Amino acid sequence: MRTLNRNITAAALITSVxxxxxxxxxxxxxxxxxxxxxxxxxxxxxxxxYVFNTAGTxxxxxxxxxxxxxxxxxxxxxxxGVPAGRALGLYDFKAKDTISVILxxxxxxxxxxxxMGLHLWFIRLELAETFIGVVLVHLTFCLPYSVFVMxxxxxxxxxxxxxxxxxxxxxxxxxxxxxxxxxxxxxIVVAGLFSFLLSWSQYLSTLIIGGxxxxxxxxxxxxxMGSGDRPVxxxxxxxxxxxxxxxxxxxARYLGGKSIAGVR
Amino acid sequence: xxxxxxxxxxxxxxxxxxxxxxxxEVNDGEMVALLGPSGTGKTTVLKAVAGLIRPHRGQIFxxxxxxxxxxxxxxxxxxxxxxxxxxxxxNVAQNIAFGLRMQGLPGRDARQKIQEIMELTELAGLQQRxxxxxxxxxxxxxxxxRALVLKPAILLLDEPLSNLDAxxxxxxxxxxxxxQAATRITTLFVTHDQAEALMxxxxxxxxxxxxxxxxxxxxxxxxxxxxxxxxxxxxxxxFIRGRIQDGHFHSEFATVPTSHPNGNGHLRTAAIRPExxxxxxxxxxxxxxxxxxxxxxxxxxxxxxxxQGNCFVVLTADADFAPGQKVGLQLPPEKIRIFPAEx
Numbered sequence: 001m002r003t004l005n006r007n008i009t010a011a012a013l014i015t016s017v018x019x020x021x022x023x024x025x026x027x028x029x030x031x032x033x034x035x036x037x038x039x040x041x042x043x044x045x046x047x048x049x050y051v052f053n054t055a056g057t058x059x060x061x062x063x064x065x066x067x068x069x070x071x072x073x074x075x076x077x078x079x080x081g082v083p084a085g086r087a088l089g090l091y092d093f094k095a096k097d098t099i100s101v102i103l104x105x106x107x108x109x110x111x112x113x114x115x116m117g118l119h120l121w122f123i124r125l126e127l128a129e130t131f132i133g134v135v136l137v138h139l140t141f142c143l144p145y146s147v148f149v150m151x152x153x154x155x156x157x158x159x160x161x162x163x164x165x166x167x168x169x170x171x172x173x174x175x176x177x178x179x180x181x182x183x184x185x186x187x188i189v190v191a192g193l194f195s196f197l198l199s200w201s202q203y204l205s206t207l208i209i210g211g212x213x214x215x216x217x218x219x220x221x222x223x224x225m226g227s228g229d230r231p232v233x234x235x236x237x238x239x240x241x242x243x244x245x246x247x248x249x250x251x252a253r254y255l256g257g258k259s260i261a262g263v264r
Numbered sequence: 265x266x267x268x269x270x271x272x273x274x275x276x277x278x279x280x281x282x283x284x285x286x287x288x289e290v291n292d293g294e295m296v297a298l299l300g301p302s303g304t305g306k307t308t309v310l311k312a313v314a315g316l317i318r319p320h321r322g323q324i325f326x327x328x329x330x331x332x333x334x335x336x337x338x339x340x341x342x343x344x345x346x347x348x349x350x351x352x353x354x355n356v357a358q359n360i361a362f363g364l365r366m367q368g369l370p371g372r373d374a375r376q377k378i379q380e381i382m383e384l385t386e387l388a389g390l391q392q393r394x395x396x397x398x399x400x401x402x403x404x405x406x407x408x409x410r411a412l413v414l415k416p417a418i419l420l421l422d423e424p425l426s427n428l429d430a431x432x433x434x435x436x437x438x439x440x441x442x443x444q445a446a447t448r449i450t451t452l453f454v455t456h457d458q459a460e461a462l463m464x465x466x467x468x469x470x471x472x473x474x475x476x477x478x479x480x481x482x483x484x485x486x487x488x489x490x491x492x493x494x495x496x497x498x499x500x501x502x503f504i505r506g507r508i509q510d511g512h513f514h515s516e517f518a519t520v521p522t523s524h525p526n527g528n529g530h531l532r533t534a535a536i537r538p539e540x541x542x543x544x545x546x547x548x549x550x551x552x553x554x555x556x557x558x559x560x561x562x563x564x565x566x567x568x569x570x571x572q573g574n575c576f577v578v579l580t581a582d583a584d585f586a587p588g589q590k591v592g593l594q595l596p597p598e599k600i601r602i603f604p605a606e607x
Contacts, residue, residue, distance in 0.1 A: 160345055166336040167314045167343040167420075168363035168410065178366070182353040 027234030047231035051239060055232075059220060059239060066200060066216040067243065069131070073138040073199035074192045077146040081191050082184070085150020090159060103147055106140045114140055115205040122209055129211040137209045138202050142195035149194060153187030189254040193247060200244050265327050266417035266450030267292050268313065268341070273322035275308050282308050284474045286322070290418070293448040295441075296479075297461035300471035301497075306454040307346070309471075310420045313452065314343035326417055337366070341418035346426060348407040350395040356406055357382075357391040363414045377413050384443060385409040401432045405439070412443065421453035425460060437464055458498060462486065470494055487537075491603055495535045500601075502536045502576050513602050516572055517551060520597040533603050538579040540599035543567060543591055545584075550592030555585050569593060 027033070028047050030040030051059055088096065106114055118137055119128060127133035165179045181188070203218040210219070217240045225233045273286040282305040290296045298306050311317040313324060315336035324331050331339050342363070350359050357378055364374040382388050385405045390398070398406065404424060411419060424440065425433045441464055444451050455461050461468045462482040469479040478490045489495035492503060506515025508530050513520040520534065544550060553571030560583055567578045567585050571593055578593070585591065 158347075158349070160347065161349055161351070163311075163314075163316050163336075164343070164345050164349045165362070165366075167316065167341075169337045169342075169366040169414065170362075171335075171337050171366075174366055178362075179351065182351070185353075 024234045024237055027231055028238055030231055033230070047229075047235040050229075050232050051235045059217075059236065062215055062217040062220040063239070063243070065214060066218070066240075069134055069138065069206075069214070069216055070196045070199040072131075072135045073142050074196040076135065077139055077142040077195040078188055078192045080143060081146030081150045081195075082188065084147045085152075085187075085191075086154045086157075086180075088147070088151045089154025089157060103144045107144050111141065111204055112208075115208040119208050128209060129213040131214060134206055134210045134214045134216075135199075137205045138199040141202070141205070142198045145194045145198065146191035149187055149191040150184070153184050157184065186254040189251050193251045193254075196247055197244055265292055266340075267325075267327050268418050268450060268452060269325040269328075270309070270313070271323045271325070273309070273312060273319045273324070275305070275312055275317060276320045277308075281320070282474055283312075283319075286476050288469055288476060288479065290450055290452055292450055294467065295444050295451045295453070295465045297465035297468045298452060298454045298471055299458060299461040299468050299497075300456065302456050304471050305474050306456075306471055307422050310343055310422050310452065310454055313339075313341050313418065314420055315339045315341070316343070340416050341420055342411040342414055342416040343420040344407055344411045344422065344424060346423040348400075348403040348427075350398075350403055350406055350410075352395050354395070355391070356387065356393045356395065356398070359395065359406055360410045360413055362410060367414075381409045381413040384446070385412070386439065401428055401436060404428060404436060408440070408443075412447070412449070415447075415449075417450060419449050419451045419453075421451060423454055423456070425455070425457070433460075440464065470497060472497065488601065489535070489603075492533055492535060495601070495603075500535045500537045502538060502541065502574075504534050504536070504574065504595075504600075506532060506534065508532055513600075517574065518595045518597055518600060520600045520602065522602050534600050535603070536595055536600050538566065538577045539564075540596060541576055541578045542594040542596065543569065543578045543580050543582070543585070544594070545589070546592050548592070550594050553591050553593050555587050555589045555591055557587060558583075558585050567591075 026040060029043050029045070031044035031046050032042040033040035087093075088099065115137055118140070122128040122133045122137075127136065161183060162175050162179055165175050170178060201218065202216070203222060206214060206216050206219060207222075210216070212219070217236075221233065221236050221240055224236050268288075268290040270286055270288045273283055274281055275283040275286075286309060288296070288298075288309075298309060300306050308317060312319050315331070315334060315338075319332070326339065326341060331341075351362065354362070360378050360381060361374050364377065369377075378391075382391070385408055387402065387405055387409060390402065390406075395403065395406075404427065408421075408424065421440070425436050428436055437460065440453075443449075453465070462485075465482065467480060468482050468485050470477045470485060472493055478485055478494050480488075485494065486498050489498060489500060495501075495503075504515045504517050506513050506517075508514075508522060511521060513522045513532060513534060515534070542550075551571050553569040553576065556568040556570050556575070558568070559566040564579050564581055565583045565585070567580060569576045569578055569591060576593060
C-alpha cells in the first residue's frame, strides 16, 4: 500500500509538474521544432539570447513591475487580512455568515466581470491605468484568500496567550508584536504567499485596469505568445515562474499544519 | 508587601451574575485557596484581580490602593493560567524573561534574576530547551517561574496542578508550598480539589454558586462548617434534624448540649462526619441499624447504614461488615455540629 501510494504521488508529480516543465525547457532551448517531431530539430540559445539581451530591459522592467505589484498586494492583503481574520475567528457577531458570503463573491464571480465593473469606477476615480488601481483590483481577488486563511488561524488561536502576556506586563502594542504576530506567523506567511502568487499570475484584471500602461510580466508574456514565437514565450514563462518558485521554496516550512500546532 | 482586599465584588457575564457580593482579604505573605466545584466562577475572581475582567460592582485593593481602574499590565498581580501557555516561539529562558523584557529590564540584571528563579523552581540547566521538549510538570514550572521572576505583590494561580498526574501533582504541590514559604509571596490560588486546598494553604475560602460561603483555616472549614452546604462539600454527609429545647439539641439519634440560646423550639440541622460515627457489631446499647452497602477503600471502609429512617455513611478502619448485617451506631455528642441557622 505504501509503495503504491508513493508511486501514485510520483506519477502525479511527474505528469502535472515535471513534464510540462520539461517541455517548456525544451521549447526555450529549441530554434526549430515543428509539429510531427517529438524532439526539436535544432537546439540553440536564440530564445534566451532574446530574453536577456534584445528584450532584456523590457523583461526586467516587467519583472520589477510584477514584483512591486505582487509585494504591495500581498502586503496590503496581510495587513487587512490579519485583523479581519482575528475578528471573524475570535468574536461572535450577527453578520458573520453574510460576511463570509460577501468575501467569497470576488472568487465566485468571474474575474472578467469584476474587472470590467471596477474599470468604469476606476476611470471615474482616476485609478485606471495606475499602479494603485492594479493593486486594488488584485486585492479583490487576494483579500478573500488571506482573510480566509487568517480566519482559520484565529479560530485555532487561544486568546489566553494574550491574557497571560498582559498579566505578565505586556501592553497592547507589545501583545501584538511579541505575542500575536509570532504565534500566527506561519498563517501570515501562508496568507502572504497566496496573495503574492495570485497577484503574480493575474493577467486579465491587470490588462483591463492597467490598460497596457502597467506592464507586468504576464502582460509581456501574452504579447510574446501572441507573436507566435514559441521558444521566446517558453523562455519568458520560465523567467516568470522562477520568482514564484523561489517564494514557495522559502516559505515551504510554513506550509502544512505542523508549524501552527501548539498555538492552542 | 502584598495585601489583597476584595470588597463586594459582583461579576456578570452578560446579565447573569457569576460572582455575587464577594468579600475576601488576603494578608501579606499568606497563601489562600479559593475552593469550589468547577463552574462556580473561581477563575473569574482571579481574572478580576489580575485585571482581565472588570467587576460589575465592588472594589479591589492591592496594598490598600484601589486598582479597579488599572489595566492588567500596571497591576502588581500576576496570574498563572491553568494551561501553561508557554510561548512556543521562545525557549525556556526567553519565556521566563518575557515579563522582564516587557518592562525593558537590561539583559544582565534579567539573566541574574532568571538564573535565581530557575534554581528555585528546579529548572536549572533547561535554559535553552524548546518549550515542546519539556514534560508537563516542567512546563508548569516554567509558567510559574515566568510569573515569580517579576516578584509580583500578588501571585494568582489558576488550578496549577490540575493538568498533572498524581505523582507529579504531589511534587508540584510541595514545590509551590516551599517556594511560597521561601519567598513569602502573597498567593491566591484556585482549585476544585479539597485535599489540595486543605493541604497547601493557610486559609481556604469556599465558593459555592458564586458566593463565598466560608473563609477560614482548613481545620475550621473541615470541622466547623457554617452551613450544611459547606459540610456536604467536605464530605460531612450525615445530617440529622432535631429541635432545640432547654439548651439541648434533641433528635431521635442523639441529644447534644448546645450554646445556641435563642433557638427554643426551632427545627435545626446537625451533621456528623462519617469518620466520627462509631460502628460496632454490637447493637444492644447503641442505635440499631442494618448495613446496606460497603465500599472497601484500603485503609478504611465506607459503610452505608440504614438506621431509623436515616442513612448514615460511616468511615471505619474495620472492614468486617457485610450487607444486611445488624450493627450498632454511636454518635458522640461532642462530634455533632449543629448549624446556627436553618437551611
